[in-house]
Amino acid sequence: MDEIKCPVLTEKTIRLLEKNQYTFEVNYKSTKTQIKFWIEKFFNVKVKGMNSHIPPEKKKKIGPIIGHSRRYKRMIITLQSGYSIPLFSNK
Template structure:
């Protein structure tokens, strides 16, 4: 199995909606769960292509592994990476479309 970089469509897994993420929306920053192999440049390109916005900066956070128990079996949670994407003034991503 080779460790190749993911395609642009596979880089962004899902937007994260947490208390901190909603506070960051005021600063035009969005939080996404991304592929752990993706670089900041890959993430910026994927966001610009998918949502047609201008990305100013990308900050990434790779949290440590957490243990998970299921009965007597011990394992780790699935590995993920977070990206905080800052957009240019005037750009926005509709996370909550009108229903």
């Protein structure tokens, strides 16, 4: 389960929840096939479609050294109707 890091909750991703689409930050080097396998196995759902998004790097400057922010990948996962993923526990 190291491939999937955390769910992303922004204004856009909350709107996508109405369309049965969930957004997760995933490992940069993982493939769509690996992510689909882990989502279906861990949450017991059926994946209908997947979209990946790699945002551009941002420059960071610390003194005279110029570096880049850490790379990450986001996956927007569409589930088949009748399935859902609980993002929050009811405790």
